[in-house]
Amino acid sequence: MAYSIPAPINAPQRILLGPGPSDTHPRVLAALAKPTIGHLDPYFLQVMNELQSMLREVFQTTNELTLAVSGTGSSGMEACVVNLIEPGDRMLVCINGVFGGRMSDVATRAGAQVTTLERGFGEIFSPEEIAEALQRVQPKVVGIVHAETSTGAWQPLEEIAKVVHASDALLLVDCVTSLAGAPVEVDRWGLDAVYSGTQKCLSCPPGLAPVTFSPRAVEVIERRQSKIASWYLDMSMVRSYWGDSRAYHHTAPINENYGLHEALRLVLEEGLEHRFARHMHNHRALKAGLQAMGIEYSVAEGQQLPMLNSVWVPEGVDDSGVRSQLLREYGIEIGGGLGPMKGRTWRIGLMGEASTARNVLLFLAALERCLLDQGMSLDSGVGVAAANAVYRNGE
């Protein structure tokens, strides 16, 4: 029987308000479609230099070893861990959600002696408890998540970096969801190894993982006794390709890097401060709307991420029924809960391009319709009214 070739890609126009990917700007989509060229083409080498330069701006760092790993955000996590960890090294991993748990798994596979510090999903860590654990464990590396995509919790890092450095450990940070949506001040805070993904607040399709390593982290890599467990993610080789020697390692994803180049240009055109303020402003409007509709955040006040709003599914409402209806009738994607939050929370992303007043108002109006269909008792219009009040006050 002859094979029947599938029809061409006919992707629907969604509004991506989930935990990522977020909406991609048309300029980024256009950049993806520029002609593929060689990975050692003089023009592509220029693109790589520009990417490094723009990534340093966005990470707020002068770290030389700043580049885009050729894989998604999780490959960035693995890259940071396997480059810093040698078998038997002690690592302290702070777990308050799925991604801290993942980091612990990655570190264990890399041969680390992992000690975990655990908090409930949605909670954050204090510098004091980390200082206490540092004394107890004496780790080489401390791993923590800045923006827990699974819970919506926002972990302050500045004080923690101080206690980590006081004990001479390295601080490894997951900024997948925060980068370009909230401040990530790598140099000022003193972060040693940081990874992110392209598909959150950078609003670029998934496929690359921006990373940056401090000079202290680079020294640790250079002084390793053992080979890095992953050849593909071996920064001692990858940096030679991104550096002046241009030593061939692997073939960079050319068109993906075009997309990231344009996405970074958009970020820097807007300016980091404006971008962070925009994310915060739309978050406040969304929150006012949701709370007016009786929907509560699953993270404590003051610890809520602006780009990822995790809220409790209201009593008696069908989690996946609402998400399906939003997708089917409005093309709006939001996320369900992960891990122990499965079926209990919704994760509403306002990331990068998707963080707009237009999306906030539409989402609140569409959600109202879905909740009314679910039989929830609700004063019609209160969500939109509360959001508009925030916008009108310019808070």
Next chain:
Amino acid sequence: MAYSIPAPINAPQRILLGPGPSDTHPRVLAALAKPTIGHLDPYFLQVMNELQSMLREVFQTTNELTLAVSGTGSSGMEACVVNLIEPGDRMLVCINGVFGGRMSDVATRAGAQVTTLERGFGEIFSPEEIAEALQRVQPKVVGIVHAETSTGAWQPLEEIAKVVHASDALLLVDCVTSLAGAPVEVDRWGLDAVYSGTQKCLSCPPGLAPVTFSPRAVEVIERRQSKIASWYLDMSMVRSYWGDSRAYHHTAPINENYGLHEALRLVLEEGLEHRFARHMHNHRALKAGLQAMGIEYSVAEGQQLPMLNSVWVPEGVDDSGVRSQLLREYGIEIGGGLGPMKGRTWRIGLMGEASTARNVLLFLAALERCLLDQGMSLDSGVGVAAANAVYRNGE
């Protein structure tokens, strides 16, 4: 000082006749630019199913575990190795070029006890010498490269698969450069773990690595005593995302997968047999032209890959001078030699979309100009004439 944002991507139009990436079809570029959607969107799940189905056609397999790893070809190599190898396992790696050497490095990092079987760059292995090594080493896995991108050598696999299976080992094969340009008959030959890349004969930008695992290989993965060294490449988890449970692992590179979808459609529209014949035909014409110009292949007759022509740089000719001139004056990229072949060979790719009579004739004509500029004594027109003779004879 204010940061100066780089100009937008302004990629030149190249003709990619190097060792990869190859030229991307406009339909693939257009697919890359379709709207990004969620990685669990019902439409994206359909795309994944279609990708698996088309990849099985191209790999000529019914293997259930057939999918695109979210990284470049080298990540496919690492995925195959780390999933099959547990620390202490014996692996026999056949090295006759850079990529066999890389496989040995990857396997060592994964904890394998590696024994290498080595041949000169450009040579291939006989089933007899592998049978002998199998007896001596008794490995769990044998790794070999089907199409050595660094040398242009074409390794027959069918007989080797038989001797490997006779000793109860698994055969792990690098088909990065061969897939979709020459037969890769996974089931008929009995290959157990095969990886490829998108940027060679599939003519899709780099960024994904098609892989396929036989039921025997899957059994080995399922019976592992230790965790897979790489979380990112752990097929026991990745397969759950591509399988019916759709368990979240990492966020798939959405737009890259769109591109691969269209690239696979193009391959299957043309038909594998026609595509292989086209690659062979253009290879013959190129070879006739090069030989008429006094340029010799660095691989023995009968062992030359159709999609990657490795030839000796003629005596007295400046390797990089010619490559620069080709790029500068004609926008044509060819590759230099790798490893011990650096400065000694050129690697001329005729891969996927780039394998056309148009490219063969233009390249021969442009190369003639460059060689004349280098002061090489050459009867003008002989290359093109010889190639056209092949085309006119329809050989």
